[in-house]
Amino acid sequence: MLVLDGVVNTTEKDEFVYHEMISHVPLLSHPNPKKVLIIGGGDGGTAREVLRHSNLERVVMVEIDSMVIDACKKYLPGLSSSLDDPNLELIVDDGIKYVLEAKDKSFDLIIVDSTDPSGPGEVLFTDEFYQNCLRVLTDDGLLVCQAQSFSGSPQRFQEVYARYNKIFGKDKVWAYLYNTPTYPTGCWTFAFCSKGATHPFKNLDEERIVKFVAENDMKYYNEDIHKGAFALPNYARKMMGRK
Numbered sequence: 257m258l259v260l261d262g263v264v265n266t267t268e269k270d271e272f273v274y275h276e277m278i279s280h281v282p283l284l285s286h287p288n289p290k291k292v293l294i295i296g297g298g299d300g301g302t303a304r305e306v307l308r309h310s311n312l313e314r315v316v317m318v319e320i321d322s323m324v325i326d327a328c329k330k331y332l333p334g335l336s337s338s339l340d341d342p343n344l345e346l347i348v349d350d351g352i353k354y355v356l357e358a359k360d361k362s363f364d365l366i367i368v369d370s371t372d373p374s375g376p377g378e379v380l381f382t383d384e385f386y387q388n389c390l391r392v393l394t395d396d397g398l399l400v401c402q403a404q405s406f407s408g409s410p411q412r413f414q415e416v417y418a419r420y421n422k423i424f425g426k427d428k429v430w431a432y433l434y435n436t437p438t439y440p441t442g443c444w445t446f447a448f449c450s451k452g453a454t455h456p457f458k459n460l461d462e463e464r465i466v467k468f469v470a471e472n473d474m475k476y477y478n479e480d481i482h483k484g485a486f487a488l489p490n491y492a493r494k495m496m497g498r499k
Contacts, residue, residue, distance in 0.1 A: 264389065287396065289311070317347065362394075364396070368399070400447065413492075426498075431446070431448070433486075
């Protein structure tokens, strides 16, 4: 397992759930993604999954902590195998700085694979950061973020989704679920934020997903999981400001 600041971040046992869901849900929702930016993700699992998509023209990963990269290369090779892939632009730097300096409309998808919104990871949960993400996204771009548990950390859940709603608009923000026993309560969410008209499950090209799943031997993700992940209990909807 990878432990940062005393908190379990990922384990070899169930990492595939997290990394398949943070990557393939947005990439197979977007009609034609070409350029992807990963903020964080030093263990390499998200990069590994993103690079399965052969249609991509550019994949950039910005990780601030070189020690995480080195440790995962040494101890978690199944996770970090893609960090040396020539198709990955791996930058050891501050992701906030990178987004601040990035050109307008330069990425179709931004994946924020971060720690919790406390301590070092807190700076990735600010209005300024997400406003810059919105600027950097193309007109039909998507932002996906690790976004807490509505039962394990309800206050943080409400806070982060209130911020997404403010930046992207309430009708352009969804939460989707995944089950990872390692994390508190076992049920966690990603935020799916759409800049344009892309919807996460309406008009979904299921044949495209079925083909991708078969070709890549997915362990968790499939077309039914994709659609069902967006079904939330009523109290979670209410916490997000939904009816």
